[in-house]
Amino acid sequence: MSLTLYDMDLSGNCYKVRLLSALLGVPLTIVPVDLAAGDHLRPPIIDLNPFGELPVLQDGDVVLRDSQAILVYIARKWGGEAWLPTDPAGLAHVCEWLMVAENEIARGPNDCRLYEKFGDAVDIDLARAKTVRILDLMESRLRISSWLVLERPTVADVACMPYVALIHEGGLTLRGHPSVAAWVDRVKALPGFAGMPGL
């Protein structure tokens, strides 16, 4: 049974899954879903994910929603301890940044992009303020470390990079955050790296 990703090519959340799979050399069967046509709100997607969102991953009987949870699954099943340590402190520190991807980056850089690129209803002033705030916090961390957690790339970096790297599509720039920009380049230089449109 092949590993199937229900996917949208312009989604940074779907891209995270494609990126980790590429870095780990795990083959994915990609099934494109037409969001404009509302196919995410109809079977089979809505039966696989009642939240009606992408990405959705299917691995035999295991069906998963949420890009961060999917990264955890792939890393745990095919990445060993390298990409997702399971000691208490290591796992928790990775989770801190998975939560940043789910919260601060989603409501900052991702919302700015939804507004500028897709015309979504967004409180853009709030989204821009949240973007600057999370970039400042990431800059502080990445000024003293090459990676978000530990001294190696983990799923934390895979989860946080895409919407930060796509920030120009949200009408902003990384010019004031050189350590963040250097970290994006470091992720792009990883063996097996795969890009996405706009990156």
Added chain:
Amino acid sequence: MSLTLYDMDLSGNCYKVRLLSALLGVPLTIVPVDLAAGDHLRPPIIDLNPFGELPVLQDGDVVLRDSQAILVYIARKWGGEAWLPTDPAGLAHVCEWLMVAENEIARGPNDCRLYEKFGDAVDIDLARAKTVRILDLMESRLRISSWLVLERPTVADVACMPYVALIHEGGLTLRGHPSVAAWVDRVKALPGFAGMPGL
């Protein structure tokens, strides 16, 4: 070295940590932080957590922010596989709901409570709509299962319960979601359960 929680008694996020510690019988040293006085934005808190938010957990050299990440740490260190399974599917399914706590519940029930109880600036119509949506999704899950993941309580339930149970402080009710209400009662009946103001 004792396990120290920098805490605010009315915070549902801090309460999650106190609740899991009570359920596992892990003693916590509680250090109350005066948010009204801005103490979360001054040392020692801001040095421990640059995000300037509570809760913060300190366990010797390990310092953690974000309530969901702290639950992962405590469960992994003191809870064995019971509260946080580490097989790929089990861990990922728990993470799906930790992300719901960080995203849908934070922007739904939690935002409604911030607006009604604390007078925070919130798009209340949006927060109410998000609350109904996530309660509907939780109702569907909890109609067919006693717990959010697997057939036993995990950190997923601990992470998602508090702001759902406090929904009356956000001006809403669980009357239309009986399976969610029954699940809240189920969590409250767990051996070792500890409450918080308003619950």
